[in-house]
Amino acid sequence: MSYTNESGGTTTLGTTPLPATYRFERTMKQGDNLTILASIGGGTAASEITCAILLDGKEVKKLTGRGVDASAVPVYVIGQ
Structure with a gap:
């Protein structure tokens, strides 16, 4: 899992037990974006x-x- 973190950088985590919740505060302005990537490898x-x-x-x-x-x-x- 990867996500845009509180500083605007990217945090990448390895195997993460689900369900998972991440919370943080970040001051953002018009046009800034937040992205999350979550994936399951080798599922069914x-x-x-x-x-x-x-x-x-x-x-x-x-x-x-x-x-x-x-x-x-x-x-x-x-x-948006």
Whole structure:
């Protein structure tokens, strides 16, 4: 799993037990973006992974990936 962190850089994690939640505060301006990449390697046809981005507690983007190599990559741009 990788995500845009509180400093605007990228944090990459190895194998992460699910469900997983990460919270941080970051001051952002119009046009800044937040990206999360979550994937399942070697799953089954029935595997599913969902990623959501919340801004001030409100869900602004959510994606679900399905299948053997399921991935979900939600991207949210401030002001979108």
